[in-house]
Every structure is written in structure tokens, then in C-alpha cells.
Amino acid sequence: MVVRTGGNADWWRGAVVYQVYPRSFQDTNGDGLGDLKGITRRLPYIASLGVDAIWLSPFFKSPMADMGYDVSDYCDVDPIFGTIADFDEMMVQAHALGLKVIIDQVISHTADVHPWFVESRSSRTNDKADWYVWADPKPDGTAPNNWLSIFGGPGWEWDGVRRQYYQHNFLTSQPDLNFHNADVQDALLKTVKFWLDRGVDGFRLDTVNYYFCDKLLRDNPAHEPDTSDGGLDAPDTNPYGMQNHLYDKTQPENIGFLQRFRALLDRYEGRTTVGEVGDGARSLKTVAAYTSGGDKLHMCYTFDLLGPEFTAAHIRDCVDAFQTMVADGWVCWAFSNHDVNRHLSRFAKTVEERPVVAKLAISVLAALRGSICLYQGEELGLPEADLAFEDLRDPYGIRFWPAFKGRDGCRTPMPWEAAKAHAGFTTAEKSWLPVPYEQAALSVDVQEGDANSVLSHYRDTLAFRKQHPALIDGAMTFLDTNQDLLVFTRSKEGETLLFVFNLTREPASFGLPAGMVLGERVAMPGAGGTVDGGKVVLGALEGFCARVV
Structure with a gap:
């Protein structure tokens, strides 16, 4: 299909x-x-x-x-x-x-019950013997190296049939495939x-x-x-x-x-x-x-x-x-x-x-x-x-x-x-x-x-x-501020939008850069803030959006 x-x-x-x-x-x-x-x-x-x-x-x-x-x-x-x-x-x-x-x-x-692994672990000479990462133990019987599992403990598990270790980055029941093998x-x-x-x-x-x-x-x-x-x-x-x-x-x-x-x-x-x-x-x-x-x-x-x-x-x-x-x-x-x-x-x-x-x-x-x-x-x-x-x-x-x-x-x-x-x-x-x-x-x-x-x-x-192409794949430029504000513009096809986000729990303001002129406010859902004397003034946890002209 x-x-x-x-x-x-x-x-x-x-x-x-x-x-x-x-x-x-x-x-x-x-x-x-x-x-x-x-x-x-x-x-x-x-x-x-x-x-x-x-x-x-x-x-x-x-x-x-x-x-x-x-x-x-x-x-x-x-x-x-x-x-x-x-x-x-x-x-x-x-x-x-x-x-x-x-x-x-x-x-x-894969899972350790995957047919590929079942065959791979059955011997060292089968058709899929090299499909997983197998390695001999060190002379003292310990794992081949110091690799660890994200899920805790060594990144190796002993298999008594092959008398080798197999690698696992995650659970012991999740053996790692050998990508060095083209098959x-x-x-x-x-x-x-x-x-x-x-x-x-x-x-x-x-x-x-x-x-x-x-x-x-x-x-x-x-x-x-x-x-x-x-x-x-x-x-x-x-x-x-x-x-x-x-x-x-x-x-x-x-x-x-x-x-x-x-x-x-x-x-x-x-x-x-x-x-x-x-x-x-x-x-x-x-x-x-x-x-x-x-x-x-x-x-x-x-x-x-x-x-x-x-x-x-x-x-x-x-x-x-x-x-x-x-x-x-x-x-x-x-x-x-x-x-x-x-x-x-x-x-x-x-x-x-x-x-x-x-x-x-x-x-x-x-x-x-x-x-x-x-x-x-x-x-x-x-x-x-x-x-x-x-x-x-x-x-x-x-x-x-x-x-x-x-x-x-x-x-x-x-x-x-x-x-x-x-x-x-x-x-x-x-x-x-x-x-x-x-x-x-x-x-x-x-x-x-x-x-x-x-x-x-x-x-x-x-x-x-979706209504603004600039937000899909338009350019993004950050503006400097000495406050904990996230400020950037998004631009495409003749439209430039200014975004100011206050992620703090206190009111804040952003002084517009010299030469930047704002047009109409853009109806970004939930947006707040005001423009006052060349500054965007925001309340706590508030965002602002306007066009740049």
C-alpha cells in the first residue's frame, strides 16, 4: 500500500x-x-x-x-x-x-528476542554472528572496556553460549547492532x-x-x-x-x-x-x-x-x-x-x-x-x-x-x-x-x-x-538588552516582526534601538505590554509583538 x-x-x-x-x-x-x-x-x-x-x-x-x-x-x-x-x-x-x-x-x-539476535548469539559462526557488537572478555573475565549503560551499570552483558560480551547502551535486553557490518x-x-x-x-x-x-x-x-x-x-x-x-x-x-x-x-x-x-x-x-x-x-x-x-x-x-x-x-x-x-x-x-x-x-x-x-x-x-x-x-x-x-x-x-x-x-x-x-x-x-x-x-x-511566513522560515536576529528579556526580530517577504518576551516575575522594559520605528501592534495571542516613549513596557511573564517599519 x-x-x-x-x-x-x-x-x-x-x-x-x-x-x-x-x-x-x-x-x-x-x-x-x-x-x-x-x-x-x-x-x-x-x-x-x-x-x-x-x-x-x-x-x-x-x-x-x-x-x-x-x-x-x-x-x-x-x-x-x-x-x-x-x-x-x-x-x-x-x-x-x-x-x-x-x-x-x-x-x-533491537530487543534480545529479535530473530537477528537469537541467531547471532547462538554461535560465533552463524550468518548473523557479526550483526551485533560482540567482544571477548579481558583475561580476568571482566568486560572488554569501561563503557557504561545509560540505564545503569556496565554497557556490556555476558552471554554464556558465545562466551563473549555484547554491548548495550540501554537495557541489557537491548543489544546494540553492529553498524560496521554492511549487511x-x-x-x-x-x-x-x-x-x-x-x-x-x-x-x-x-x-x-x-x-x-x-x-x-x-x-x-x-x-x-x-x-x-x-x-x-x-x-x-x-x-x-x-x-x-x-x-x-x-x-x-x-x-x-x-x-x-x-x-x-x-x-x-x-x-x-x-x-x-x-x-x-x-x-x-x-x-x-x-x-x-x-x-x-x-x-x-x-x-x-x-x-x-x-x-x-x-x-x-x-x-x-x-x-x-x-x-x-x-x-x-x-x-x-x-x-x-x-x-x-x-x-x-x-x-x-x-x-x-x-x-x-x-x-x-x-x-x-x-x-x-x-x-x-x-x-x-x-x-x-x-x-x-x-x-x-x-x-x-x-x-x-x-x-x-x-x-x-x-x-x-x-x-x-x-x-x-x-x-x-x-x-x-x-x-x-x-x-x-x-x-x-x-x-x-x-x-x-x-x-x-x-x-x-x-x-x-x-x-x-501560520499567518506570518516570517515565523515559518524567516530570518531571526537577536537584539541586545541589559535585562533578562528575550528580544528578537523575524523577517521575510517584506515583513519584520519584533518580539519581546519577559520571562521574569517582575515588570520590565526594553528600549528600542536607535532608528527602529514600530508600526501597528500585531495580534499575537495573549500579547500584552505597551509602547511608552521609545520603550516597550511589559508585565511579568508577558510577551509583545509589533511590526517594524
């Missing part, structure tokens, strides 16, 4: 992507888990937000040790989510609504073609800089603690951040594989890729390498805005650094996803200011240069759920409890109807994760029709973004 959608081949540039976490979106068969039919049922809602595409977290066949990020069959749907026919129907309905579909590709590793690359690209032929519009490439490891398996040197990956490798939680990961990821050979991946996509009309780059302080350098030249990835995202800071200085530093280092690449910005605490809980200092911060955050995000990604439920102003240990399902959270509560708090089910059990997510007696009361109270049905709701503000803001 091939679905053609036509349209602009560069639709992804400046697009708004809505991430769906399938097991938490909508359950239609009463088993307490979301499914593909549930996504299809809710597609009109997603389209009503004004987004351009959906990104689906993994729905492939999997033992679910890492909630689907451990794939056992790249070309089939796990029964808990439905069938291939359900996927095809979802594709048809999405395209009918004008929505592109991006799917997660988790190809740095592995060929097999993976064949699975990518399977989904291209079904009409998918793009791929989000999970851990895209983890595909290759050093052929010589050299030890990583020590490193100062690094928290840039959203906190998952922070040393007070996980010693992974104590190494400088020179050899277990981000190898130069990755460029060649990404070029092969792009060459396959270029055989299809209007397809795209967005890569997840977790490379600490080197992330932007890696993004530049992976997106330059028009022959590798279309765009990447990093963890720069997925941390605790919501300040003008931090956002400017991140965006400015990208624009400086990545000459001809493209970025996808986000404040939340399925791996980090919801940004409202990271950014808001009190419960009372949550709606204000939620509205300001999307206003800022929508004004940045790049594509943007929204995570399901953020348009409702959902905070992070505070779950009890017995409710956790995330292996990372269970492993590092209580120092780190894991990722389940951002993965709780989408609240649709406040008065129903489980907020309308499921008719099952028990949902796979609970829906906290404070999230149920923010359900879609509560906010629909309320012009002052966070949901209405998201819709209005995304419509505003």
Missing part, C-alpha cells in the same frame, strides 16, 4: 509536529492501553490544533521491556496496538485531514523502505548518534559531570555522565550511513527525517555534521531546551549557538517529550502561575526559527504526574528510584473527559498508568469552548504562526 500526499517537498521546514505516545493516547478495546484505533479516533482533535504532522512513538512488535523502544519486528504492529490494517486506516484518515505521519525508528539496537545496514534500510512504501511521511530517528561504536573498543576517558541530556545522565543519579563518550557513540562512520538513509528517502516524494542527538556539550557540532550539505538528515533536535531553565539568557544562548554553528542545517525545538519531566512542572514556580507559563512558553516556542514539536497534553497545560513507586512501569525510573522517579510522570494517559473514569482514556477497570486528579481536571472537554483556556491559546498561537 502506497499513500501519496503531494504538496510541498519542504513541508517539514517550520512545521509543527505533535508527538503521540500511543499507549497513553486513547484506548478503544478496554485493555487499559492506548492503540492505533484510538489515535485514528482522535485525529480530528489533533488536526483542530493546527499542527502539520504527528510523530508516533514506537508501535512495533516488542516485548515492551522499554515500552516499545526494544523492537522485535520492525515490520509489524504489536498486538497491543492493533494490526497493520489499523495502521493503514490511520494513515488514510491522517492524510485526509492534512496531517503528515512521522514514525519512530529505533535502529541503534546490518542493508537489512535496516529494507525495513525503512517497508514503511516508506506504506506512505509514511518521515522518521524520527531515536538516538541517531549511537549507531556506531569505536572499532577498537577503546576506553572512554573521564569527564566532568554533564547534565545536558535532560538530566538522564546526571552524575548524582547516574555515573554515565562521568565519562567523556568519545568511543561508544558519535563515530565518524555514522555520516556514511545517514547518507545512505537520505538517498533512500530521496527516492520518495516529500519525506523527512528528524534525528535525536544526545551528545552533551558536543550536540550542536554533531547536529551541524548530520544536517549539513542536504544529503543526510533534514533536521535534528537536542536536549538544550528540555532542561530546567526557562530564562531569556538560556534560550538565546541555545538558539544563537545553533544559528552560529549550524550553517545550512535545520533544528526542531521542543520543551517537552516522552523522556523528560513536563515543562510546565520545570518552568512554573507555583501552581497558580502554571496557565500563564504554559501560554507564554508556546508563544516563545512558536516564534523561534525552526520546526517545533509539541508533546501530547502540553496543550492542556498538564503538569508532571507524581506517581507512587508501585505505579511505575519505566525501567529507568525503577532502577534509579528514589533519586530519580523516571519518565512515567510525563507518560500518563491523555485526559479527554473529566467526569469519566480514567478521564475517558479507557473503559478498563485499571489503566496502565493512573490519571492523577490534577490532570483529569484539565481534560479536553473542560477546556473546549473556553476562550481563556490553555488549549484555546495553543490553537490561536499555532494559527498566528
